[in-house]
Amino acid sequence: MKLSAHYTRTSIYITLTVLLAGAVIYYFAINYIAQQQLDQGLQQQLSEAEEYVRSSNHDPQQYDLDKDHAVFIRTNEQELQKRFFDTTYFNPKEQRKEAGRAVEDLVKLKDANYKVVITISRAGQKYLIEVITIITLALLTGLLLVLFITNKYMLNGLWKPFQLTLKEIKQFNIADVDQFKGKPSKVEEFAELNEAIREMSLRVTHDYLNLKQFTENASHEMMTPLAVVTTKLDTLIQDETLNAEQLAQITDIYSSINKSSRLNQSLLLLAKLENKLITDEVPINLEVVLSEKMLQFQELMQTKDLSFKPNLQPKQVLASKYLIDILLNNLFSNAIRHNNPGGVIIIELNREQLSIKNTGANHSLNEQLIFERFQKGKESQGTGLGLTLVKNICQHYGYTIHYNYESGWHTFMLIF
Amino acid sequence: MKILVIEDEQSLRENITNYLNVDGNICESCSALNSALQKLSDYDYDCVLLDIGLPDGEGFDVLAYLRTNQKNEGVLIISARNSLEDKLKGLDVGADDYLTKPFHLAELKARLMAVYRRKTLNTNNKLIFNEITIDVQGRTVEVNETAIILTRKEYDMLLYFIANKGKVISKNAIAEHLWGDEMDMHDNFDFIYTHIKNLRRKLLDAGGKDYLTSIYGLGYKFIG
Secondary structure, X not given: OOHHHHHHHHHHHHHHHHHHHHHHHHHHHHHHHHHHXXXXXXXXXXXXXXXXXXXXXOOOOOEEEOOEEEEEEEEOOOOOOOEEEEXXXXXXXXXXXXXXXXXXXXXXXXXXXXXXXXXXXXXXXXXXXXXXXXXXXXXXXXXXXXXXXXXXXXXXXXXXXXXXHXXXXXXXXXXXXXXXXXXXXXXXXXXXXXXXXXXHHHHHXXXXXXXXHHHHHHHHHHHHHHHHHHHHHHHHOOOOOOOHHXXXXXXXXXXXXXXXXXXXXXXXXXXXXXXXXXXOOEEEEHHHHHHHHHHHOHHHHHXXXXXXXXXXXXXXXXXXXXXXXXXXXXXXXXXXXXXXXXXXXXXXXXXXXXXXXXXXXXXXXXXXXXXXXXXXXXXXXXXXXXXXXXXXXXXXXXXXXXXXXXXXXXXXXXXX | OEEEEEOOOHHXXXXXXXXXXXXXXXXXXXXXXXXXXXXXXXXXXXXXXXXXXXXXXXXXXXXXXHHHOOOOOEEEEEEOOOOHHHHHHHHHOOOOEEEEOOOOHHHHHHHHHHHHHHHOOOOOOEEEEOOEEEXXXXXXXXXXXXXXOOOHHHHHHHHHHHHOOOOEEEHHHHHHHXXXXXXXXXXXXXXXXXXXXXXXXXXXXXXXXXXXXXXXXXXXXXXX
C-alpha cells in the first residue's frame, strides 16, 4: 500500500472519529440548551398563570394561551415539588399528538390548593435539532470528500521529487561514469535525501574504483614474481649439463607455476564477477561458439578416444565473450577430464537450455558441494575453482545451473 | 634486429635481454619511463618490449610518444593486467601485440618476431632458414623448393621453433602457444608429440635435415 493511501486512510479514520464524537456532544449540548429555553418559557408562563389566578380571585379556569395548555386541578396535597417533564402535547390545529414539555406546580387560592400543569409543544425544538443534524452531516461528508481528493492529488504532487529520486537510484549503475544528480527540491526533506544519496553514491563509486585498483594491483604483484620464475626456468633449461632427473623436477615446477597462475587468474576473475566488474556484453551465437569449442578440444578428446555428439539449435545470448569462453572451457574440460576412455559427450542446445552430458564414474557427485570453492575429486588436477566460476558466471547472467546423475551419465544443465 | 626492453623488474629484464641477445640481435634495456623516452628519442629500434606498470608512469605514455613523433617501432606490451580493457586500450593506441604475465621466453620471442615480420612485410615476406623457406603472408612452406602441406598447428609450431632456434622449449610453453593459456590442458602433453612427429616426418620426407630433438621428458629443441 502506498504511503499516500496509508495517510488518507488514517486521516479519514481520525476525522470520522473526531467528527462523530463531536456530533454526539453537539447533539446533547443543543438538546440541553433547547430544553433550558423551553423550561424558561414554561417558568414564565407559570408565573403568568399564578399572577392571573391571584388577580382574578375566582376559581381558575382551563385556558389556552398561545396554544399552550394550562390545566388547574384542585388537590388536597399541601406540598408539591415543582417539576419539569417530557410529555405529549395535543396540537388542536393539526389534530395530532406531538412531543411536548410540561411544568407542574402548586397554586394556593383562598386556602384551596390547585395543581397547575402547563404543556407546550416541543416540535420547534425537534425541528431545530433535525436541521442542525442535517447540516452537520453534510459538512462531515463534504470534509471527508475534500480530504480524500486533497490527499489523492495534492500528496501525489508533493511526492513527485521523491519518485524522481527513486527512479534515478534504480537506474544508478556503479560502473557508469554518470553520477547521481537528483532534481533540486524546495522541500527540505527531499533536498536532504538527495544530498545523502549523492554523498553515498560518491563514496560507493570511490570504493568501487579502489577495489578495482586493488584487483589490478593484486594481479600485478602476484603475476610478476610468477613471470620471473617462469623466465628463470626458461633460461635454466638451456643448460646442457642438466640430467634427466633434474629436468623432470623442472617439469614439475613448470606445472606448479602454471597451476598457481591459473589459480590466481581464477580468483581475480571470481572477485571481478562478485563485484560485477565485467560489463562488456555483446550478442553471442552460442551454437557457433560451441562448434568452435568442439574443434578446439578435438585433440584433447582424441588422446582419450572420446567423441562429441552435438545437437545444436540456434541460440543467441547477451554476454561477455570472455566469460562465455571460460564457462564453456570449464564445462568441456570437466566433461573430458572425468570421462572414461572411449566415452561420449552429448551437447544439446536449444532456446531454453544447454546441457553437457558425459559418461564417467559410476556414482553421483554431490550437487551441493561441487559448485563450492576448492571442492574437487581426489584425483583431479584442476584448481578446484572451475565449477565455482561456472556457477558465478551463470549467476551473473541470471542463468541456473544444475547437476544430475543417471546411470553412468553426468549432466550439467544450464537454463537460460 | 634492435630491441628495447622497458621493464622495471630487474631479474625479468635481465632474463629477457639474455634470451633475446643472440643471432646478432642487439638488445638494450631500461627500467623506467623517463629513461625509455630518452633512449627512444636518441636511437631507432625495430621493436620495443613495454611493461605497462612502470615506477614513474604508465607505459601507455611510450606509445603516445612514438605516435606523436611518428616513429615506427613495433611494440609488444607485457603486462600483469589481464583485463580486456587494458588489452584493447593498448592495441588501440598503437601496440602491435599484448602478452600477459607470466609468459614463457619462447612465447615472447615468437611474438616479437611476428611483430617484426609484420613491420617489415613489404621488404621481407619470406622467412628463410637453411633449406626451409616460409612465405609468412601466404602461409606456405617450401623445403628445397618443394612445397609441403602443413596443418595450421604444424605451421604455427614450425614458426615458433624457428623463432626460438637453438633453445630448449618446454612442453608447457609449446602447449600454451598452440592452445592458448585459457585452455587447461590437464598437464597432458601427449598430443604435442603427435604434432611434432608429423611435422618432423613432413620435413624429412621433403629432404630437410632433422632439426628437432627431444630433451628427455621436458621439451624439444630446434637445432639451428
